Amino acid sequence: MLKDSSLTRQEMIYYLDDRMNKTYSQLYETQELEPDTSLIKTYLLEAHLNENASYETLQEFLYSISQGYLRQKHNLKIESSYDDPTLFQLTAFYNKEAIKIFLDASNPRFWILHSTNMSISLDWFIDRLIKEHQHIDRTWFWPEILYRLSKKGVFKGLGLDYDYRPIVDENSELTNSVEYLKMQLWGTAAKDVYNILNEQFPFSTTLSKVKIKHWLSSQESNDFTIDDFKYDGKVTARGTSFMSHLSLISNTYTEYISTIHNIEQNYSIKVNSINENVNIGGKALNFYFPKPIDNLDRFCNRLFSASLPFRLWGCPIKLGEYVYRVTAIDLHVNCRIDFEITPEFMRVYLPYSSCGNTVVRLYTNLKHHFNSQITFKEEGSDGIF
């Protein structure tokens, strides 16, 4: 099993707070960072574990992760905190750089990872971790939740990321007016620019990142964080208070987790059976396209081609001239997910055993790679996103 380390939660917080302060002072004074220093990075990941999993189950899961490719090639070690069974330290080597990551698994399913290593190494490591282990996935922040997040402090900037090319060939005549839009805007006027772009190119203006300044208590306080939240669950932090950063993370993650629970409890298709008397619970998630898909055949073939960004495997079955049915597999987590697709809408059926994360990822990726105006509709509610 995992070895114990001397790490405690307090030590982790002191260390990261200290690094955060030093880095911010440097940035503030010189507008640049010294070599070998970098900002705090936090990655939000989801593990295929029950939220009520025991400490032993969590340890076994992490032990299995520690035995694979990353251990063999990059010397991955995972150590457990001696006094906190939900806190871990991961170390590895990549490109001659020693990587150190703190893993907070207080919720065994929804993990928070912190590190001060360079992004190039960390991004690689996280990416490899997810590819090697089918039971781990990123957190996916759809544009609406990012927009709401931007109101939790002073808005400082945003990123837009829209790429239609995975669905349509570059040489195809059937293209949108905007096929690829990637932009970062810093400054308080960023929101005005975003609103203008959204008006002119509503189908292609997809929020992918928000930068906000957040205080732990009041705006008069000196304790704050400036966080960049990216749609794939990566958060970069600078500021004077790691606790401010944790508070913002916790707040946002709570909303995300609530959405996942809502999807799994109210939408996953399940059978309720009492003494051989049966009823069926759950319902389809209905997504509507703002304008009809012009080539449904191409859309379905690309969506279920098993390749990035959607990573959905499936064989579309034609039911009518403009209707397809697909019994698909989400290759991120290898769970089944079922679809019916027309030019106007898409019904998504989540089997009982599958994760709500699958739906959130699909919605986020459709917004980024197909049409940012796709909506989820359910009358009588504000919608789940």
Place this chain on the structure above:
Amino acid sequence: MAFSNFNLQMLNLWIGLCRAEAGLPTIIRDLGYKPEWIELGFPNSQKHVVKPELIISSIIQQHSILFEWKEGNNTDNDQLKRYSEITSMDIKAFLSSAVTDFHDICIIGLSSNESRILIGINQGQYTFPVLLVDDDGLELKLNSFCIPELNDAFSPKMYISQALIPTQLIPFDINSKDWEIAERIIVQVITYIFNNKTFFTVDEVLKDSAPIWHSFCSPQEKKHIRTIAIQVIELASQNEFQGYFQRNKVRPSINQSPTWDIICTPYKMPLDKRSKEYHKLKSLFANFLEELKTNGNKTRQLSYLIDY
């Protein structure tokens, strides 16, 4: 073709109407109807058992509907008589009292069988509302519901495109063709392959691919579906998927459930090779389904008798 049989089509349609799934009219959901029981057998006031295909109810309307639908052109007079003997007290046992004050027995049939169905209802002087189905939707042809809004919803017609009827709520039943069952269960087997499982049983596949079928079929019906599933999996293992899973005749059946070993999984391949494997499995699956749909089992014989 979306459905091989009328029962499957109607079950999916009415559950979809209660949920107001995209593409369907919302009126049934707006009136507050929710699906309650599928094929619930219960005794009427004369202690004769009835088994409606589906029961839906609405607390808002304080009303329930018990459906009996028929693909054929004959009504069963004995069955209709049993339905006519149902009282509120009979249905209070399994429905909220808020929905049992008023109920309707609704008969649904194909419009191509209109005359025979209506004759059967009229001869018995039954007051059941009768809905007839054609390619455009459902029409109230005879009698009426207790709830005026329901009558309005089907008069002159509730327009529903057949292609938009949900298919994934209940994917197959006792009358389903082998390709319908294969479309679901082979994907479930492929899910096991991707998940790096080492073996699977037929009962596991059926339970994971469509939990609902397991709950409301009789033992005989379950055996029938199970037989088809075994044949389909075996056919796949001997043809398109012979490099991926094979029947294990040596291992004793687990809980008397035939077992197949998974012998190749993309999970064990390097990342760059996995992508090619995914595409290959797609082609194999598409080919297998096509063969089943066009030729059935006729051109492919199982190489040995299945011992289950």
